[in-house]
Amino acid sequence: MKDLTQTDADALIATLGRRAREATRVLAEATAERKHAALVGAAEAILAAGDEILDANSEDMRHAEEKGLTPAMLDRLKLDVSRIRAMADGLRAVAEQPDPVGKVLAEWDRPNGLHIQRVATPLGVIGVIYESRPNVTADAAALALKSGNAVILRGGSESLHSSAAIHKALVRGLVSAGLPADSVQMVPTRDREAVAAMLRAQGLIDVIIPRGGKGLVGLVQKEARVPVFAHLEGICHVYADGDADLAKARRVVLNAKTRRTGICGAAECLLIDRGFYDRHGAVLVQDLLDAGVEVRADGALAAIAGTVAAEPSDFGQEFLDKIIAVKLVDGIDAAMDHIRRYGSGHTESILTENDATAQRFFSGLDSAILMRNASTQFADGGEFGMGAEIGIATGKMHARGPVGAEQLTSFKYLVTGDGTIRD
Amino acid sequence: MKDLTQTDADALIATLGRRAREATRVLAEATAERKHAALVGAAEAILAAGDEILDANSEDMRHAEEKGLTPAMLDRLKLDVSRIRAMADGLRAVAEQPDPVGKVLAEWDRPNGLHIQRVATPLGVIGVIYESRPNVTADAAALALKSGNAVILRGGSESLHSSAAIHKALVRGLVSAGLPADSVQMVPTRDREAVAAMLRAQGLIDVIIPRGGKGLVGLVQKEARVPVFAHLEGICHVYADGDADLAKARRVVLNAKTRRTGICGAAECLLIDRGFYDRHGAVLVQDLLDAGVEVRADGALAAIAGTVAAEPSDFGQEFLDKIIAVKLVDGIDAAMDHIRRYGSGHTESILTENDATAQRFFSGLDSAILMRNASTQFADGGEFGMGAEIGIATGKMHARGPVGAEQLTSFKYLVTGDGTIRD
Incomplete structure (x- = not known):
């Protein structure tokens, strides 16, 4: 599908990006308790919206069957009551993880009396581009939120209705806990030009996490101007x-x-x-x-x-x-x-x-x-004890191996003196 | 200066990149003792080559004066005996720092008996693009080497002769300690097309560190396909x-x-x-x-x-x-x-x-x-107690704040079992 012009796609992503950036102001200062409440609220909202999500998924499945997707692809797309419950459980599990933001990663004193702390901070705005599995919508949102980031999700076109229904429920949970609805946004189009626009959205999106096959990874490597947590094949x-x-x-x-x-x-x-x-x-x-x-x-x-x-x-x-x-x-x-x-x-x-x-x-x-x-x-975040993962990064910059909430943080230095000046 | 075609520049950087990659195989497994010896050897070689370096610097100064550089720029370019001694001292100081490679950053056990370690590794091949100060040649090489990385240096065209003489001495030190000469390479041309080629050298250079003014930073942000440790202005x-x-x-x-x-x-x-x-x-x-x-x-x-x-x-x-x-x-x-x-x-x-x-x-x-x-x-690596720095990163990916040897590392996971399988 390709109807959007490049200019339209850039404008769309710029709008989502600006809203996301606004949301990060609130998210970065949100308490651990509030983020916990939002994730638990989102889990409840997912369960409450079960029928709605299943209806949406039926529509996706119907389209997918018409398009002749392989049984393996259909299986990845398919939702049922137990898979919805698993999504809610995943949100609750992330809610119970320790909050990575604000953690003092290191601290030391200098001979001149300065006290220096290195403290974990959110990365900012994360873009996640993924393919058919609709549960990634919930997993990615949960990890991004836990680490204080806003996220822009671009799910596979096959799972558009399922992901939209899941997204709607997630937002209900966020808002019930007093977090901005724009903390988790979905790109509202199947148009591929929107993916390209995300990849070139420097300054709007801080990092892109691509989850998908060779085609997506190749596109990302060729087009991305935004930093990427590379996720190559697992050979x-x-x-x-x-x-x-x-x-x-x-x-x-x-x-x-x-x-x-x-x-x-x-x-x-x-x-x-x-x-x-x-x-x-x-x-x-x-x-x-x-x-x-x-x-x-x-x-x-x-x-x-x-x-x-x-x-x-x-x-x-x-x-x-x-x-x-x-x-x-x-x-x-x-x-x-x-x-x-x-x-x-x-x-x-x-x-x-x-x-x-x-x-x-x-x-x-x-x-x-x-x-x-x-x-x-x-080779799995859960098996490593990280709770959940958004993928396995095969690059060496920033994140590597299973990418959990902790890997979605950056850090800043806090330096305390007492009128201290440099000679 | 621009005589190289894009193709020639790409070929040049590809050659340097392949040699650098070869060197990383040795560097990544080099012991802390050997890297220490190489840095001390490089410091001695810099002092021994003092006259040679000063002669080269005089040539650069003559060109710079002809070109009408400002007094501030001439001052940055100028070397004297005390500045050469400072370079050697800088190499020795980095030599005495703890070796960041192989450091166990975290370790834990899983209920199934797996023992997991997160261990610091070199990043790989680092590209440093800098402007007039010739001492950056020694500083950047020292920090890259300490962290087990190969480095490709592209100094300012004004300091070409000075940097080449410093580079020659550095390599003498490396080789005397048994490390590959290709651990530290210089781009052997003033041609700007070589900078562009570095910025697009995906797979050859793992990260680019630009040190310079607005012009360089703008070029980097526009052209870079290789990850960059952004170093914006200090407002x-x-x-x-x-x-x-x-x-x-x-x-x-x-x-x-x-x-x-x-x-x-x-x-x-x-x-x-x-x-x-x-x-x-x-x-x-x-x-x-x-x-x-x-x-x-x-x-x-x-x-x-x-x-x-x-x-x-x-x-x-x-x-x-x-x-x-x-x-x-x-x-x-x-x-x-x-x-x-x-x-x-x-x-x-x-x-x-x-x-x-x-x-x-x-x-x-x-x-x-x-x-x-x-x-x-x-706001300085030395003042933070990091020993030396290659710049202050203002981005949020991987490195942030003063970039010392530790920030030039990545990590890998080492997982030990006993015939352990996943259910």
């Missing part, structure tokens, strides 16, 4: 080292690939040390085959019955499916070289009982998350 | 509240304006509460006049003998000179409104004995640095 690797424990390795490899294949923390590539393979044979590959995974095997591994020969393009690919690329490597250095070349900086796990080897993996690689003897499926 | 305000202590207020106002007028932490605007003025009269303004400051006074204050009437454009202006804009305001709210409208988010100071008013100032404003009863001239 996660598991490396079974020569010193791996067999039982742990079997457990972790299977879980990392098969627990859920559609999440960004799912393993997409298994690297097996040649020493491990010489000792234990095809067992890791066989486990995957037995679990119904399509194993795209490189070199000698392709001789294992049931595998298919890997193409070069299978490495560095995010399958998000019951598919895995596997390869033999000669030790930790070859494994790290492969990961540096093909990884996306998301999450990698080493399976080893050797502390020195694990240490080399931890210091030699620079992914957002590095694991030892643990499933890559733990 | 610093001092607000003398009705509850200010007179003696402290006099001391701080005078120091904030006059100690050094050319630094970004110098006060550019004094706001006086009407209650303070009714009680104490023109004393703060008179002190400034007595110190030879040109006082551009708004409204009633313009009646004070010796002041000149302020133009609207005097508010929100960075004079960097013995000039100040002054204005009467009705209390803290009016002061904050003025600062929000005219400030640049750098540093503001309130003079008050009233804790509640100070608290409102601290929570209601969102500048990088807020002070109470202290001179804005303390």
Whole structure:
């Protein structure tokens, strides 16, 4: 859809941006209690508006079916009573988290008597661009609000009615607690030009969080003039080292690939040390085959019955499916070289009982998350104990790894003297 | 100067960028001891190359005089024995700072037995674009190296020879300690197209730090596709509240304006509460006049003998000179409104004995640095105890306030399990 001119889209986003900026004045000084009340109020409003939200979702589903969306996409879009309840629970969980704003991150005294504090502040106005899942509307709003930010949401066109109904309920909750309705705004059009306008809204939007597939990420990287919490693909690797424990390795490899294949923390590539393979044979590959995974095997591994020969393009690919690329490597250095070349900086796990080897993996690689003897499926804000997340940032600026409320803050310095002057 | 085509400039920066990326592999794993040795070696090399550096500087000075640079610009460019010694001392001071890389920023355990650490890492490749001061070459290199980053320096065309000689000495120090020469590279051309190429070098340069005047900052904001640590003007305000202590207020106002007028932490605007003025009269303004400051006074204050009437454009202006804009305001709210409208988010100071008013100032404003009863001239990494700084960031992403070695790091998560899988 594209009817808006660039000028119209810029004007629309400028209006939303100015309202958001106004709201930040109130939000930045809102007490923890008031934000808590707003989030709890929003949870109640979501439950109270359940029928309304389900009706809106039915309309979205009808359009989506007409458009011939895939079953996986339809499933992401679909809401039911339990998913609505989960949204309300998510809002309540964020409400119960500690308030990150105003937290003293560091403080110290100077010899001249100055006392310096570094204190967490909101970032300002956050833009979230996402695709079909309507629950992101509630999750993103909750985390932004908790951290004292105003948010401008641009949901997928498929979920427009669902998101609008959820948004309406959220605003009811905010307003009931005395926070500005403009704390959470939705871009009221499916027009793609509005996305481009958000990406170039310097000074109006402080940071953009894109949640979506390759197309969105590519557009963001090409067009964004506003800072972005990059959220690239999750091309996660598991490396079974020569010193791996067999039982742990079997457990972790299977879980990392098969627990859920559609999440960004799912393993997409298994690297097996040649020493491990010489000792234990095809067992890791066989486990995957037995679990119904399509194993795209490189070199000698392709001789294992049931595998298919890997193409070069299978490495560095995010399958998000019951598919895995596997390869033999000669030790930790070859494994790290492969990961540096093909990884996306998301999450990698080493399976080893050797502390020195694990240490080399931890210091030699620079992914957002590095694991030892643990499933890559733990790459998740909830599993990290952060309560909720708005995504996994694979960039290195500001936020990295799971982005929760704390990562949506900046800081300022508060300096107290007593008529103190500089020599 | 502009002879390079866009394509040539991009190719040049791509070459530097690839070499820098290679160097980061070694730097990221370099021990604190090795980086310390490299910085001390660089300090020694700078001293040993003193004559060479002074000769190069004479050549730059000759060109600069021919071009008719202002005395202030010539002074910034000029090197002498004591300035060279100061550069070496700066390198040694950074060498003695704690190494920020590998620092465990947080760690915790999860109920499932996972142990999670958040550990500081280098950012990667830093681009520094600066103007005439040749010492920035050494300062920027030192801070980048300390934090395990490779750096690509693009100094002002006026200081090309001086910076090249300093760079040569720095590299000698690095190499003597076994670090790659490409850890610190200089763009080998005065061509402005190279600056533009740096600004669009996504994937090659991880962050750009621009140090310079309005022209550079404007170019950066317009053209940058690489993340930037924004470094805007320092339009610093001092607000003398009705509850200010007179003696402290006099001391701080005078120091904030006059100690050094050319630094970004110098006060550019004094706001006086009407209650303070009714009680104490023109004393703060008179002190400034007595110190030879040109006082551009708004409204009633313009009646004070010796002041000149302020133009609207005097508010929100960075004079960097013995000039100040002054204005009467009705209390803290009016002061904050003025600062929000005219400030640049750098540093503001309130003079008050009233804790509640100070608290409102601290929570209601969102500048990088807020002070109470202290001179804005303390807005400086050294004064904050950070050792050295590469500038004062006025943006809110990643770094804010004085940017030292610690602010040039990112982090990663290290997760240790024991064959741990997710349910």
